[in-house]
Amino acid sequence: MSTEATLIKQHLIDPEICIRCNTCEAICPVGAITHDSRNYVVDAEKCNLCMDCISPCPTGSIDNWRMMPRTRAYPVDEQFGWDELPAELSAEELQQEGGMVVLEEPVQQPAPSSSASSESFQAKQYGATIPPWSAAHAFTNLYGPKAPEKTITATVSGNVRVTEVGTQYDTHHIVLDFGRSPFPVLEGQSIGIIPPGVDDAGRAHHARQYSVASPRNGERPGYNNLSLTIKRVLEDYQGNPVRGVASNFMCDLKVGDKVEVIGPFGASFLMPNHPRSNIVMICTGTGSAPMRAMTEWRRRLRASGKFEGGKLMLFFGARTQQELPYFGPLQGLPHDFIDINFAFSRTPGKPKRYVQDLMRERSADLAMLLQDPDTYFYVCGLKAMEDGVVLALRDIAQSAGLDWDNVGATLKREGRLHLETY
Numbered sequence: 001m002s003t004e005a006t007l008i009k010q011h012l013i014d015p016e017i018c019i020r021c022n023t024c025e026a027i028c029p030v031g032a033i034t035h036d037s038r039n040y041v042v043d044a045e046k047c048n049l050c051m052d053c054i055s056p057c058p059t060g061s062i063d064n065w066r067m068m069p070r071t072r073a074y075p076v077d078e079q080f081g082w083d084e085l086p087a088e089l090s091a092e093e094l095q096q097e098g099g100m101v102v103l104e105e106p107v108q109q110p111a112p113s114s115s116a117s118s119e120s121f122q123a124k125q126y127g128a129t130i131p132p133w134s135a136a137h138a139f140t141n142l143y144g145p146k147a148p149e150k151t152i153t154a155t156v157s158g159n160v161r162v163t164e165v166g167t168q169y170d171t172h173h174i175v176l177d178f179g180r181s182p183f184p185v186l187e188g189q190s191i192g193i194i195p196p197g198v199d200d201a202g203r204a205h206h207a208r209q210y211s212v213a214s215p216r217n218g219e220r221p222g223y224n225n226l227s228l229t230i231k232r233v234l235e236d237y238q239g240n241p242v243r244g245v246a247s248n249f250m251c252d253l254k255v256g257d258k259v260e261v262i263g264p265f266g267a268s269f270l271m272p273n274h275p276r277s278n279i280v281m282i283c284t285g286t287g288s289a290p291m292r293a294m295t296e297w298r299r300r301l302r303a304s305g306k307f308e309g310g311k312l313m314l315f316f317g318a319r320t321q322q323e324l325p326y327f328g329p330l331q332g333l334p335h336d337f338i339d340i341n342f343a344f345s346r347t348p349g350k351p352k353r354y355v356q357d358l359m360r361e362r363s364a365d366l367a368m369l370l371q372d373p374d375t376y377f378y379v380c381g382l383k384a385m386e387d388g389v390v391l392a393l394r395d396i397a398q399s400a401g402l403d404w405d406n407v408g409a410t411l412k413r414e415g416r417l418h419l420e421t422y
Helices: 023-027 076-080 091-096 245-251 285-304 327-331 355-361 363-370 383-399 404-413
Strands: 007-012 033-035 040-042 064-069 152-161 171-177 190-194 208-211 225-231 258-265 278-284 312-318 339-344 375-381 417-421
Touching: 007 040, 023 033, 040 076, 171 245, 190 245, 208 225, 208 245, 208 285, 225 245, 225 285, 278 285, 278 355, 278 363, 278 383, 285 312, 285 375, 285 417, 312 355, 312 363, 339 355, 355 363, 355 383, 363 383, 375 383, 383 404, 383 417, 404 417
Parallel strands: 278 312, 278 375, 312 339, 375 417
Antiparallel strands: 007 064, 033 040, 152 171, 152 258, 171 225, 190 208, 190 258
16 A cells, blocks of 8 residues: 555445444454444554455445545544444545545455464454355345335244253244245345344444344245244353343244344355255354254255255254253254264363364264365354364364365365354
8 A cells, every 4th residue: 555645445334234243353354343332343544455354244334435535534433423324525525635546455365374373273264255056046135224125024923942941041942924025034144133222322223133043934834934043141251241132122022022124134154955965064052043944944855855965964062951052852853864963061070072172073074074075064153163163174184184275275265164153
């Protein structure tokens, strides 16, 4: 970038359509994106226009730009207060600043070497931003602030707790019915829920994002409905007491209640449709939602006798068995249909076990799947699991004599390794 430039192309995030999914902040290689309790913003002093955050954004809110005098670039604190993007400066206003417009060239970030240490490893570099080649077409942004229809109203037709009563983690399986209104979704997509009321500043709550937990033909086949897996939030990641606005609203809903929805979102975290494709699912907690959707769709296809699916493997982690969503129903799935591996990190009297530990124990099977071009990997859960899981894949590949640089690049290029963490 020229130091003589007086005008810059400032990268901004549209607060009206951002669903606060954290994808952009998680993938930014230079730490230019940050957030507060309301908005995600870009620091003009840090952003190098590498464009890594553009394609993974499910709503397109990240793809916004303003030509600005460098001395008048919007600071982070100002962006935190926005409810909408500011108007663009006119050509006359820009000309008054003088100087020549110099557009920064995108800065390409080097891919990490497989010889890098675990401390410097960045799993996000290997996450695909394109769907599997055989995935069904995903419809996105049918409803939202800048769509023809602002929201769609769904009716609650079911709300069931799917963790044991009496445990700390209160997780619910919630079914929403859309009646006669079109709302097509695929496994791996998400929707936005708009909680009623206003925040402490008197502004309407922004949407919260939740992954769809049901297959494409509905929680109940043939009905225009879908399901979500939602944990009641009563503390933040540091253990401080906090009452999640949307999660508590959703978990307290009764059958017949109405919910305002936007979306659907997501066009890359989609399952393959071609026969004999293998799916490896790695998740923690409510990250199981898209995995449940994929598993149930494969189960229905298998029952129809019209589809010959490949291998399904599930690595599912939680603190204890009692806090694991859907533990009971998962036990009833046939072993020749899905290979299930549970990891519990807080079982009294037993050592801590995480999903990456189980993956290493199954290294022989995973090494074979890594070499199969029909195998697709999906990772969903807390951000803290991401590096550990992809590091395990790297170690498994290297132990099998594979070149991880080549394997990792191939997984990303072919849409075969998908990371969705928060």
